[in-house]
Amino acid sequence: MxxxxxxxxxxxxxxxxxxxxxxxxxxxxxxxxxxxxxxxxxxxxxxxxxxxxxxxxxxxxxxxxxxxxxxxxxxxxxxxxxxxxxxxxxxxxxxxxxxxxxxxxxxxxxxxxxxxxxxxxxxxxxxxxxxxxxxxxxxxxxxxxxxxxxxxxxxxxxxxxxxxxxxxxxxxxxxxxxKSWRDRLATLEGATFIEYHETWGYFADRFGLKILGRIEPRPGVAPGPRQMASLAGDARKAGAKLVVGRPPHRQDLEKMAELIEGRSLAIDPMSRLDEEGGYLGFMDRVVTDFVDLLKPKASGR
Amino acid sequence: MTSENHRTGLIVLSLLALVAACRGQGTEVERRIAELEARQNQQIAELKENYEARIAGLETEIRGLKGQVVDLGSDLRQDLERELQELANSGPAGDALGQTTIFSNVRNPALGVVGEFIWSGSSLDDDFSLYERFALRGVEITIAGEVDDALEYYVALHIDEDEGLELEEAFALARNLLPDTFSLKFGRFNVDHGKTSPLHEHELPIVDKPGVIQDYLGGSLRGTGVELHHWLPLGDDLLRWSLGVFNTADSDAHVIGGPLAGEHHHHEDEDLLPGERGLENFAFNARITAIFELTPDSTLQVGGSLLWAPEQRGVLEHDHEDEDEDDEEPIIRDLEKLTLSFDLTYRNIDPSDGSGFEALAEFLFNSQETGDPETGEVDRHHAFGFHVVGEYHLDQWLSLGAAFDWYERALEPGESWDVGAFVTWKWNEFNRLRLEGRWYEDTTFGEDYVLVLVQWTTTIGNHGHPLPW
Missing domain, CATH: 3.40.50.1980 (Nitrogenase molybdenum iron protein domain)
Incomplete structure (x- = not known):
């Protein structure tokens, strides 16, 4: 041939x-x-x-x-x-x-x-x-x-x-x-958190959570001390105890968590290629993190 | 008589027997009909019972399913119904589908404006005004859009204090008219030569184009002509090439610092020599480049470019306006320019936060003839030069880097070099501040000097995100 x-x-x-x-x-x-x-x-x-x-x-x-x-x-x-x-x-x-x-x-x-x-x-x-x-x-x-x-x-x-x-x-x-996610988050309905960038609105709406505000003063603009302090004041009044954002913003998330005496969650807003369980596994991880971190501090991270 | 009676008797007996037989048969049919009726009734009863049982089962199943739906959350169902209703009621999307004006806005051009403001100061003793100033380097207005599914157009206008309004680029790009991944660019545009030359100044990692690019290519090598592009995959890597033919090897620059500070153009269209031109008088450019994906975050690009401009016109010390008055003035037509460039670009950026490192090195060889119209003598100059730029990104907003540039002068004896460092801060996607310090070894002033530049670049409206190759 x-x-x-x-x-x-x-x-x-x-x-x-x-x-x-x-x-x-x-x-x-x-x-x-x-x-x-x-x-x-x-x-x-x-x-x-x-x-x-x-x-x-x-x-x-x-x-x-x-x-x-x-x-x-x-x-x-x-x-x-x-x-x-x-x-x-x-x-x-x-x-x-x-x-x-x-x-x-x-x-x-x-x-x-x-x-x-x-x-x-x-x-x-x-x-x-x-x-x-x-x-x-x-x-x-x-x-x-x-x-x-x-x-x-x-x-x-x-x-x-x-x-x-x-x-x-x-x-x-x-x-x-x-059904499982709704059951797990049901006890936290109405709980308030802060996000870094405008990202988590769909999640909050779906599961009855509330977003108090954003760390970024404007989209794509890093926060200044005044913005952080002002938002922290509002958060303390509203009882918000969780700050959520992407891992690269971990430093600002932790700073804000410290200001409100709460916790921070650095998480990417989408699954990873090697995510166990794919999309549903990712959402499972998100719900678990929110449930853990929105609970009273004694049992959280 | 007796025999007739017997016959009659036999007939009667036969009839009686037949009647008796028929009567017996009728009873059998009736019996069978009765049996069939009974069986039918029984089957109907069984079917009825069976169907009733199945109906009851289905009803139970439906009740169960309804229960499950309720368990999943009646509010969820309400949410879905509400959102579906909102989708159905969403007016603007529907309105947009119907054209209500004479001109459709589907192909409207995208408009963008880039402004560059630069403050400069130098270590030179005397107040050299060029280096001690706050200047608007320029405002670039871009208009880009699609004519149809096959043809795109792009226009860039430059406005500055010295030259007013000038046309930087105006070209059309035909993609789908050609097969495979061929595309054709025609009009006036930056020639595909090397990595730095085709960039607009506001796209550079440093304030000015490196001296070697300015001296050998005039900053942005620009031509009016046509350029054919093609790419093909090499597994996960890529090979791209282009071939262009141009009326002139023109150029454009708006230089802030260094030996060519204040330069705008090396070669002007106005310097075109009169007379007929054959194909051998056009400028040609070719480029081939390969992009290798080293890791998911890093790429290496290797490229080579060749410019051949058989009749380079800008160097003639010849006033064309007086040409008609002085027919005796000699003209040198066949001056050659050849520039060969080799480039290496490495990029490693973490896409989660924009941190990482990128570096570019370009090596250029320039061979160029100059002529003296008075004597008719032609000299050929060979020159070599290179530049390197490295930039480290702390994140997507902040970076610092260094640049080095060394070259033999293209048209005169001697060398030049400069070294600089810079910090770039993007405070958002549309605004960028850069602080750059640069030390020049420049024979123009007969001494070395340091230049400090602060550059603010601002973008309004549309800005393109082209492929970086």
């Missing part, structure tokens, strides 16, 4: 293997987990980020372009969450299958009633379309899973039953977890 035939056979084999699965690319590990659960063995899923990033300053890597070039389906959060890196990659990738408007492009936020930004108009770094952190609302993510199932079905109608069955299984799993 000459080399030409061998190459042809390898190419044919490669094409055959490729035809067997849909290449799904997501912008976050949360979305990747949902796509895996709905798509099952019919998809191979890759997340462009690992979960610890600030999604406004993701490192653009050459492999991202390669993944987008091959993708059959792209799932993004939307609401300008990925505006600083995804549009440029999409333009360069030149993949018609995942062009906005095609079945292969999913803007997850269209399945969600976006929460208005309370910091809108206060300064720079705005999301005029709404708060993009809806992944912290499990009910919203249930709808995103429905949307993913719908698009996978459009791309691969022969596997409709599988996607429907996986969607139902995920919905049932989500309901079970939701």
């Amino acid at each position: 000459n080399h030409g035939k061998i190459i042809f056979l390898l190419l044919a084999l490669s094409a055959l293997l490729r035809a067997q699965t849909l290449e799904v690319v997501t912008t976050t590990p949360d979305l990747a987990d949902l796509a895996r659960r709905i798509g099952g063995k019919t998809v191979t899923v890759e997340s462009l980020t690992r979960g610890g990033e600030d999604l406004h300053q993701v490192n653009i890597r050459p492999s991202m372009l390669a993944r987008l070039r091959e993708a059959d389906l792209l799932v993004e959060m939307g609401l300008d969450m990925e505006h600083a890196w995804l549009p440029a990659l999409l333009k360069s990738a030149r993949n018609d299958r995942i062009t906005p408007g095609r079945d292969g492009f999913v803007n997850a936020s269209v399945a969600v009633k976006a929460r208005a930004n309370e910091d809108q108009g206060k300064g720079v770094h705005q999301h005029p379309l709404g708060n993009p952190h809806f992944n912290l609302d499990p009910v919203a993510m249930g709808r995103v899973a429905d949307l993913i199932a719908e698009r996978l079905t459009a791309l691969r109608p022969a596997d409709r039953e599988l996607y429907e069955s996986n969607r139902k299984a995920f919905a049932a799993d989500l309901d079970d977890h939701l």
Whole structure:
């Protein structure tokens, strides 16, 4: 057999293997987990980020372009969450299958009633379309899973039953977890906390918690001592005992916790690639942390 | 007679027997009908019983399911219903779908403004006004958008105190008109040569473009022409190349410090020589670069660029306005310029907090002819130079770094070098302050000197996030 035939056979084999699965690319590990659960063995899923990033300053890597070039389906959060890196990659990738408007492009936020930004108009770094952190609302993510199932079905109608069955299984799993989370947080209903950046509104709304205010005076602007002291005064009056933000802001979180004689929680607002239990495991960890840290101090960290 | 009677009797007997037989058969049919009716009734009763049992089971199941729904939280169901209603009622999105004006706003351009203000002070004894001032280096207005799904356009205007309004770039970019990952850029734009030259000054990690870039390429190497781009994946890495042909190898700079302080342009379009031009008179540029993903947080880019400008015009000491009056003045047409650049960029940034390190080194070789119109003599100059910039990011807002620059002068004997350090503070995505100190070894003043610069860069409106390669 000459080399030409061998190459042809390898190419044919490669094409055959490729035809067997849909290449799904997501912008976050949360979305990747949902796509895996709905798509099952019919998809191979890759997340462009690992979960610890600030999604406004993701490192653009050459492999991202390669993944987008091959993708059959792209799932993004939307609401300008990925505006600083995804549009440029999409333009360069030149993949018609995942062009906005095609079945292969999913803007997850269209399945969600976006929460208005309370910091809108206060300064720079705005999301005029709404708060993009809806992944912290499990009910919203249930709808995103429905949307993913719908698009996978459009791309691969022969596997409709599988996607429907996986969607139902995920919905049932989500309901079970939701019931458990609501039960665990029920005793803390109305509890107040402080966030660093406008992030946790969806979570607070879903589980009956209250956000007193934000450490950032304006989005993307680091707090000064006066802002910290003023917020701490309000927090003491309101009885807020928890400060939540991303790990890079740990120092400010701890400082604020000290000022209000409370606790701080440094946590990324999305799951990590290696998160045990995927998205539901992440939300489980979030609920556990909130329950532990909102409880009276004797039993907390 | 007797035989007839017998026959009649036999017939009667036969009829009687037939009637008797028929009567017996009728009884059997009735019996069978009765049996069937009984069986049917029994089956109906069984079916009824069976269905009633199943209905009862289903009712029990439905009651159970309803109970579970209630257990999951009636408020959750209310939330869902409310949100669905809100989605249905969300007016603006629906309104936006219907075009109500003559011109659709779908393709409206994005507008952006970047302003750069610089204060400078120097260690020079005499008050050299160029170095002791607060200056508006310039305001750049950008207009960018899409003509359709295949064509984008980009216009950058520069306004400053000295030159007023000038056109920096105006080009169109055709992506989907070409196959694969080819794209075509045409118009007036910064040529794809090296890493530093194509950047606008406000995008630099330091205040000015390095001296070697200013001397060999004139700052931003700019041309009016067409440039073909293509990229292809190498596994998880990437290879990109471009090839351009330009009317001129023009350039633009707004230099604050160093030997070329106050320079704006090296080569002006006005210096174009008259007469017909063949393909051999155009400037050509080629670049090839590979980007390697070393780890999820780090990349290494290696690139090489070649500029060949067969007829470089700006160096002629020749006043074209007087050309008609003095037809005897000699013109030297075939001056050559060739610049070869090699660049290395390493970047390692933690995307969780923006901390990390990045470094860029560029090595340039310039070979250029100059001509004396009076004597007709042509000299060729060879020069080599390089610059290195390193920047350490403490987080996404604060960074400090150092830069070194050494080069042989492109068109005259001698060398120049400078070394500097800088601190950059972005207090938000739209505003940046930079403090830079730089020590120049500069033959212009016959002494070494230190320049201190404070640069404030502010962005209003749209700002692009292009790929960094």
